[in-house]
Amino acid sequence: MKKTLFFAGVLHILCSGMVADTYNYELQTIGSVEFTGEDSVLEEHLKTFGVRANKRLSHNWMAGLGYMKTNNAKFENISAKTDIDRYFINAFYEIDSNKEYTPYLITGLGYQDFERELQNAKSGIVAQAGIGFKTDITQHLQFLLEGKFLRDFENATNDFIVSAGLSIPFGYEPKSAPKPIVKPEDSDKDGVVDSDDLCPNTPFGIKVGPDGCPPDSDKDGVYDYKDRCPATPVGVEVDENGCCLDSDNDGVVDFKDKCPNTPKGAKVDENGCCVDSDNDGVPDFKDKCLDTPEGFDVDQQGCPIVYNFMINFDFNSAKIKSKYLSKIEEFAEFMKENRTYKAEIQGHTDNKGSNRYNKKLSLQRAKSVYDMLIKFGVEADRLTYVGYGEEKPIASNDTESGRAKNRRVEAQLFTK
Structure with missing residues (x-):
């Protein structure tokens, strides 16, 4: 389907009519060597061939369609190959020359199709830009040589391509007889007469367009000769130097x-x-404790103040299940590595049962964690334990999920 659309576009170019000073159309066949960038997953040198059909738009400008084919491109680190098809819409700017060759600039936007998408090599949008020249072999045959950079947006790679080929120009039209030369005034000497010049005070030596204004390639309102950031995205606000704010x-x-x-x-x-390197909710420039482990609540300076052991006890039990020992050991390691801290191990319950019963049960659960921390190597003189019962809820006791959050054991940290 893609090839059908491509060749339909070629036919459209060849069948459209226009008037030009020299020839109106050209067909080109090209062979290339592609030097892949360091980020590419493909081999370093790729051999490609292609064809182009171009149509002249003005004395200097041509536009056309191009097709490039790479057969059996090798992947860098695996024994696999893929064909690559590229389809381009190209623009050419021919630089006037009195010599036997014609230099030109080329730019194009297209689509790259990988037959096999391996090692993150994905099909997608590509763009090319470069320079080249053509020289006559005969009146109806030219030799061309190009150097281009290829940007692969989908795979974020940059390749360099050297191409050589043949170009067949046709559609010549006879030039009309020269008109008498009347030299109008050109105050700023930019090559555009004052009556047509929309930018009449262009500095001397600056290249201008047909309207007498210097080019503004990125359409940011700052002419290229002043623009320090010439590739600004369209619509982005810039400063007087043409750079994004x-x-x-x-x-x-x-x-x-x-x-x-x-x-x-x-x-x-x-x-x-x-x-926020340690993901504690306090950005690094405010964080005085940059390596707070996960699971700690921190203060406004990013330093740990509360650790929730996330332990669920059986009903009316203070026995710690083995699956929760890792959380206790994790806190023990923190205490051993940060010896400036002391901790109060706090037991809490929901509001089910009497306050006296909940006080006793929360104290037993806090002591269970306290004893386990000592077994894991934390000095007893750095630890205390207390049972608060139902006095300090962190969620509503009117729902099961809220009561589950309130049944907890936490470590409240203090500095010595």
């Missing part, structure tokens, strides 16, 4: 910044948001 100076431009008011000097991620 970064209002909070965090290194992430505003159109990518999901946290636009980051404090000055704070380390941020690729989204412009403050880094």
Whole structure:
């Protein structure tokens, strides 16, 4: 289906009519060597061949369709091969030359189709850009040579391609007799007469378009000769140098910044948001305890204050099941590595039963955890235990899920 659409496009180009100064159409056949980038999963050198059909739009501009084929491309680290088909819409800008060759610029956007998508090699959008030249072999045959960069957006790779081939120009039309030369005024000497010049004060030596204005390739309102960031995405607000705004100076431009008011000097991620290395909810620039283990509640400075052992006891029991010992051991290791802390082991219950009963049961459960921490090597003089019964709920006792959260044993941390 893709090839059918491609060759239908070629037929459209060849059958469309237009008037040009030299020839109107050209057919090209090309052989290439592709040097893959370091991030590519394919072999370093790929051999490709292709065909192009182009149509002249103006004296300098041509446009057309292209097709490139790579057979049996090898993957880098596995014994597998794949065919690659690429389809392009291309634009050419021919640079006027009085010599025997014609230099030109080429740019194109297309689609790359992998026959086998292995090692994260996926089909998707590609773009190419480069330079080349053509020279006449005969009136109806030209030799061409090109160097291009290929950007694979889907796989985030950059390749370099060297191509050579033959071009067949046709559709010549006789040139009309030259008209008498009337030299109109061109105040800024940019090659565009004042009556047509929309930018009459262009600095001397700056290349301009037919309207007398310098090119603005990325359409950001800053001419290329002033633009320090020439590839700004369309529609993004820029400064006087043509660069994307970064209002909070965090290194992430505003159109990518999901946290636009980051404090000055704070380390941020690729989204412009403050880094929180230990995922405790306190960003690193505020965090005085950067390596807090998972499972701790922390204070505003990111330092641990409460550890929930997440233990479920059987009804009317203070015996710790073996599956919960890892949580107790984890806290014991933290205490042994952070000797500036003391801890109060706190037992809590829901509101079922009498307050006196709940006090006693919560104390027994807290002591069970306390005793186990000592077995795991925590000094007894750094630990205390207490039973609070139903006095300190963290959820509603009106629901089963709330009561389950209230039946807990926690460690409240203190510094010595």
